[in-house]
Amino acid sequence: TPKQKSDLHLSPVEKILSAQVIAHETAHQWWGDLVTWSGYRDQWLVEGLANYSSMMLLESQEPVQFRAAMQKYREEQLSKNKQGDPLMDAGPVTLGTRLSSSHFPAGYEAISYGRGTWLFHMLRCMMRDAETKSARGSVGTQSVAADEPFVRALQKMRDRYQGKAISTLEMLRVFEExxxxxxxxxxxxxxxxxxQGxxxxxxxPRLELRGVKYSDKSGSTSVSGIILQKDGPEDLVTAVPVYALIGAKTILLARVFADGPETSFRVSAPAGARKIVLDPYQTILARTR
Ligand SMILES: [Zn+2]
Structure with a gap:
């Protein structure tokens, strides 16, 4: 159940989030009622999934509001408590209700909803990008497709686990299929x-590009460079979408695994490409400034 305040004191983005309550509660009929969670370490997944389901609906109807809401969830993770510590320090989603403490009174709510929502967004977007890329070799789209790998995984989850409890690892096994x-x-x-990460x-983390070089071949341009992954642990792995900007078009080149603080990469781009960017559609829970 998300927090609900009197509308009088809400900022525009808080009003957007407050308006998602009904969709969120409806989504609990699947995630929380039909499929339940195994232990306290798995409770985040029903909150995260119920909330992300409401966000998917919002994205399909009001994409600008969707982006504002996701931005708000990110800012909450980075917001500081009275002692000056960022909320994200309360811990990973798998700590469950133990995320809330005197140090971070709203820890459970903000992290299981906020980071949880982002984790599902990351999963969905990277699976969609990767499938689009391997199937058609074309541009990743931002629209909701009925047949996308994330939705197929949720359908399997519902079919197999209805009336049962699911753990985080069991859920990821379904996504792996x-x-x-x-x-x-x-x-x-x-x-x-x-x-793990x-x-x-x-x-x-904060993702940055360094040392990008372009070399033209016949019919394509080879792009090489380094992805820096700052403010993360040494062993953090992230599937980072690399796009080319050509005229007014953004073209997905590849998802590159950033492995630790520094990863060199080489990808193929359309001939003449001279500008690349990381994750322009903000599909990764990363710092933007
Ligand atoms: Zn809820």
Whole structure:
């Protein structure tokens, strides 16, 4: 259940979030009532999924409001308590209600909803990008497709776990079944890297590009460079979408695994590409400034 305040004292983005309460509660009929959670370490997944379900609806109807809401969730993670510590320091989503303490009184709510929502957004976007990329080799779209790997995984989850409890690892196993080949880190059809770094971790890294070079071949341009991943643990792995900007178009080139603080990469771009950017649609819970 999300927090609900009197509308009088809400900022515009808080009003957007407050308006999602009914969709969030409706989504609990699937995530929370039909499928329940195994233990306190898994409770975040029903809150995160119910909330992300309401966000998917918002995205399809009001994409500008959706982006504002996601931005708000990110800012909350970075906001500081009275002692000056960022809320994200309360811990990973898997701490459950133990996230709330005298040090971070709203820890559970803000992290299981906010970071939880972001984790599902990350999963959905990277699976969609990777499937689009491997199937058609074309541009990733921002629209909601009925048949996308994330939605297929949720349908499997509902079918297999209705009337039962699911753990975080069991849920990730279902997502792994739909994991497109480009997301097989080190050749394994596994989300272990996501579980270790993002679900069991609390980082919000800063992603930057360095030393980008372009070399034209016949019919394409080869782009190389380095992705810096700052403010994260040494072993954090993130699937970072690399786009080319050509005229007014953004073209998804690849999802590159940023592995630790510095990762060199080489991707192929349309001929003549001279500008690339990381994650322009903000599909990763990363710092933006
Ligand atoms: Zn709820």
């Amino acid at each position: 739909e994991l497109p080949r480009p997301l097989w880190y080190e050749g394994k059809k596994s989300l272990d890297w996501f579980y 993002w679900v069991k971790g609390k980082a919000i």
